[in-house]
Amino acid sequence: MAANPNPLGQRLARLTREGDLYERLEKERVRCFACGHRCLIPPGQQGICKVRFNDGGVLQVPTGYVAALQLDPVEKKPFFHALPGAKALSFGMLGCDFHCSYCFVPGTEVTTSGGSRTIEALFASGDEVFGTERESVAVSVGVEVLTHKHRARRVKGVFRHQYEGPLMAIRPVSGPEIHTTPDHEFLVVARAARGSPAPNFFMPASGITPEFDLLEPRSDGTFWRRPLEETWVTTYRGPVYNLEVEEDHTYLVNGAAVHNCQNWLTSQALRDSAAVALPKEVTAAEIVRLAHEHGARILTSTYNEPLITSEWAVEVFRAAKGSGLVCSYVSNGNGTPEVLNYLRPHVSLYKVDLKSFRDRHYRDLGGTLETVLWTIRKLHEMGFWVEIVTLVIPGFNDSNEELSEIARFLVSVSPEIPWHVTAFHKDYKMQDPDDTPVRTLLRAAEIGAREGLAFVYVGNIPGAVGPWENTYCPGCRALLIERVGYRVLKNRVGAGTCPECGRSIPGFWGQKVESPAS
Numbered sequence: 001m002a003a004n005p006n007p008l009g010q011r012l013a014r015l016t017r018e019g020d021l022y023e024r025l026e027k028e029r030v031r032c033f034a035c036g037h038r039c040l041i042p043p044g045q046q047g048i049c050k051v052r053f054n055d056g057g058v059l060q061v062p063t064g065y066v067a068a069l070q071l072d073p074v075e076k077k078p079f080f081h082a083l084p085g086a087k088a089l090s091f092g093m094l095g096c097d098f099h100c101s102y103c104f105v106p107g108t109e110v111t112t113s114g115g116s117r118t119i120e121a122l123f124a125s126g127d128e129v130f131g132t133e134r135e136s137v138a139v140s141v142g143v144e145v146l147t148h149k150h151r152a153r154r155v156k157g158v159f160r161h162q163y164e165g166p167l168m169a170i171r172p173v174s175g176p177e178i179h180t181t182p183d184h185e186f187l188v189v190a191r192a193a194r195g196s197p198a199p200n201f202f203m204p205a206s207g208i209t210p211e212f213d214l215l216e217p218r219s220d221g222t223f224w225r226r227p228l229e230e231t232w233v234t235t236y237r238g239p240v241y242n243l244e245v246e247e248d249h250t251y252l253v254n255g256a257a258v259h260n261c262q263n264w265l266t267s268q269a270l271r272d273s274a275a276v277a278l279p280k281e282v283t284a285a286e287i288v289r290l291a292h293e294h295g296a297r298i299l300t301s302t303y304n305e306p307l308i309t310s311e312w313a314v315e316v317f318r319a320a321k322g323s324g325l326v327c328s329y330v331s332n333g334n335g336t337p338e339v340l341n342y343l344r345p346h347v348s349l350y351k352v353d354l355k356s357f358r359d360r361h362y363r364d365l366g367g368t369l370e371t372v373l374w375t376i377r378k379l380h381e382m383g384f385w386v387e388i389v390t391l392v393i394p395g396f397n398d399s400n401e402e403l404s405e406i407a408r409f410l411v412s413v414s415p416e417i418p419w420h421v422t423a424f425h426k427d428y429k430m431q432d433p434d435d436t437p438v439r440t441l442l443r444a445a446e447i448g449a450r451e452g453l454a455f456v457y458v459g460n461i462p463g464a465v466g467p468w469e470n471t472y473c474p475g476c477r478a479l480l481i482e483r484v485g486y487r488v489l490k491n492r493v494g495a496g497t498c499p500e501c502g503r504s505i506p507g508f509w510g511q512k513v514e515s516p517a518s
């Protein structure tokens with residue numbers, strides 16, 4: 001692997017070992033299956049998460065450090081049906097597999113109403129440039145570009161920033177290659193559907209293979225198909241560009257229709273040096289010792305996306321085995337069969353963030369809704385104790401329709417899966433939506449209950465949501481666990497039954513999961 005010029009990158013490259021969750025392919029390429037991206041990684045390159053890399057045909061993965069270590073009540077994870085009031089020692093590494101950056105390298109041709117121009121020439125044609133050397137935007141560009149509807153629409157701004165990380169290279173059967181950040185969405189159609197009507201949809205570059213054709217709009221409202229020869233991951237360091245386009249929010253690069261930039265950013269230490277916590281070297285045995293010293297009963301892999309560092313989590317959980325600690329994952333649910341089988345012997349509790357029921361939102365984040373739904377269903381089938389969290393964001397996922405769809409899906413897995421609807425507080429770089437009003441959360445909770453979920457909780461607004469922080473028996477409505485925020489005031493569940501009517505209450509109350517109804 002080429003030397004990483006960044007001291008943090010050099011340190012992280014040293015804290016690695018050969019991974020378990022991958023296969024070797026010809027020409028020293030590897031396929032990683034630690035998360036739903038299933039990156040095909042050529043030698044010398046990183047996966048989309050940037051923490052796993054191919055060193056001469058061997059996949060190297062993170063080990064032996066933590067970037068964060070913290071003791072919290074288990075309710076903060078949140079698990080409400082697992083050892084109420086217990087302390088959980090949480091550890092995290094660096095990196096994430098969901099992110100969002102919609103950029104192209106210099107030389108990428110954009111179709112304007114006056115012909116083709118490189119993306120950096122569009123930036124240079126702006127009358128005014130704001131920002132810094134690292135990040136800037138050119139406005140008053142005075143150019144219209146063609147959109148996926150074959151309409152000329154004004155460019156509102158051209159953004160340029162410095163980028164270092166994976167790129168997707170896309171080689172069409174004819175025409176120039178396209179080099180783009182992995183999340184950038186292209187309008188595609190499944191190749192198998194040639195000759196028959198099939199839906200066109202936007203797909204992140206990271207998921208595009210020769211199984212799909214890119215689409216170029218024609219003036220009559222139909223599309224040319226642009227078949228692909230090959231796609232692969234490469235890396236890049238230097239300036240990248242993207243556009244924001246009025247109204248249609250799309251433009252054409254090298255003829256192919258793509259979404260314009262999105263500002264939906266997730267916290268990603270490796271992509272934002274301001275957010276980096278320095279890694280601290282530690283052994284698995286030391287983490288386990290710390291957990292016992294601090295009276296923790298639970299170990300949790302969290303903070304970064306734990307799937308991408310599963311080998312390290314399992315190393316820590318193996319060290320914990322036999323010492324009575326319960327092991328858990330707090331994850332985005334972008335799973336694979338291989339990683340879930342790998343985790344099953346070690347992980348008892350699994351929290352999934354179900355961010356939305358709209359695939360386009362997941363695609364904006366670099367994943368797919370289908371994978372997350374599959375993961376939730378599979379986790380339940382495999383006997384993990386599963387709790388689901390939805391951060392309710394005004395204008396993003398708070399419609400009655402979408403909340404009902406989420407609740408109905410969960411009921412279809414099990415009506416007894418706990419669903420936490422939590423408040424969004426303006427945070428990090430996400431500027432647009434407002435904080436979630438209490439009434440929105442109460443509406444979400446009522447929708448969950450109406451759709452048939454037995455355990456719905458409202459989080460992040462302690463003391464203001466009435467009964468929605470407590471657990472009640474679905475049989476006789478007796479109060480079982482009383483909470484304010486993360487504090488347990490009363491716990492009457494005992495070994496997993498209602499003390500009033502004797503009904504079994506699903507959860508992890510001791511050393512094994514009391515299965516929820518399916």
Ligand code: SF4
Nearest residue numbers: 032035038039047049
């Ligand atoms: S963990 Fe996911 S994103 Fe990272 S290399 Fe593996 S498949 Fe790619």
